[in-house]
Each structure stands twice: as C-alpha cells, then as structure tokens.
Amino acid sequence: MTCIECNRNLSYIDHKNSMDNYGVELCVQHQTRLEKVVKKNNTPIEAIKLYYGLKNAGVTPMLEWWDGKKSIDLAISRVKLNIEIDTEYNIITHKQAINDLEEAMHSFKNGFTTIRIPNVVIKYYLRETVNNILGIIEGLKVNIKAI
Numbered sequence: 001m002t003c004i005e006c007n008r009n010l011s012y013i014d015h016k017n018s019m020d021n022y023g024v025e026l027c028v029q030h031q032t033r034l035e036k037v038v039k040k041n042n043t044p045i046e047a048i049k050l051y052y053g054l055k056n057a058g059v060t061p062m063l064e065w066w067d068g069k070k071s072i073d074l075a076i077s078r079v080k081l082n083i084e085i086d087t088e089y090n091i092i093t094h095k096q097a098i099n100d101l102e103e104a105m106h107s108f109k110n111g112f113t114t115i116r117i118p119n120v121v122i123k124y125y126l127r128e129t130v131n132n133i134l135g136i137i138e139g140l141k142v143n144i145k146a147i
C-alpha cells in the first residue's frame with residue numbers, strides 16, 4: 001500500500017480513509033491537497049477516479065483547470081480537451097441543457113472540445129471510459145496535425 005503520487009508507504013487507516021474518500025491510494029499529505037481542491041470546486045469523486053485512471057494510462061490531465069471563466073473538472077491541454085462530469089444528468093433542466101450547449105459553443109470557438117460524461121459511467125465503466133477518452137485524444141491529435 002503506497003501513495004500513487006509519491007510512493008510513500010500508507011498505514012492501514014490512511015489507506016482506508018483514502019479509498020473510502022477518493023477510491024485511490026493517497027498519503028495524508030496528498031489527501032489533504034486533494035481535499036482542498038475538492039472542497040473549493042465541489043469536485044465529484046468520479047472526476048478524481050477518472051483523473052487517476054487517465055494518469056495510469058499515460059495521459060497527463062489537469063484536475064479543476066481554470067479556463068478563465070470557470071473551473072473544468074478535467075482538462076487535457078495538449079489536445080485542448082475539456083471533460084466535465086455530470087452528476088445530476090437524470091434531472092437536467094432545460095435551463096441547464098441550454099447553458100451546457102452554450103458553454104460547448106464557447107469552448108469550440110476557442111479551439112477546445114468539451115465532452116460531458118455522466119458520473120455513473122465512470123463509476124461502472126472506468127476502464128471503458130478511459131479507453132474511449134484515449135481514442136478521443138488520438139482523434140484530436142490527428143485533427144490538430146491536419147491544421
């Protein structure tokens with residue numbers, strides 16, 4: 001049991017707390033750091049799981065990236081990909097839906113692609129989600145080269 005950020009050995013209780021709170025193995029120091037980010041931005045736990053899932057797959061995402069207007073759950077800057085985790089997609093209002101569309105439009109105009117992923121998809125299909133994002137990154141890379 002070691003911290004996936006710094007490889008420090010974890011005690012049983014640190015390991016348990018970290019797994020219960022974030023679903024990944026983190027030392028106290030890295031848990032505290034993450035806790036600050038989560039509290040400040042109301043980050044869903046699935047964003048953290050996906051963040052580490054992508055890191056495991058060799059991608060370097062940024063957690064809670066500030067785009068100048070708002071904080072993006074996950075961003076992969078190399079291919080200008082923004083990932084937002086939807087936590088209340090089943091009760092989405094028409095107001096929220098049009099806001100999402102407008103945000104997507106703005107980010108496209110700035111050369112960014114935004115995808116929205118329901119949190120349950122990450123909860124039940126983390127590996128498949130990571131694989132699909134890897135595919136999207138590949139596709140975006142090809143498009144960037146084409147320009």
Ligand SMILES: [Zn+2]
Pocket residue numbers: 003004005006007008026027028029030
């Ligand atoms: Zn650590």
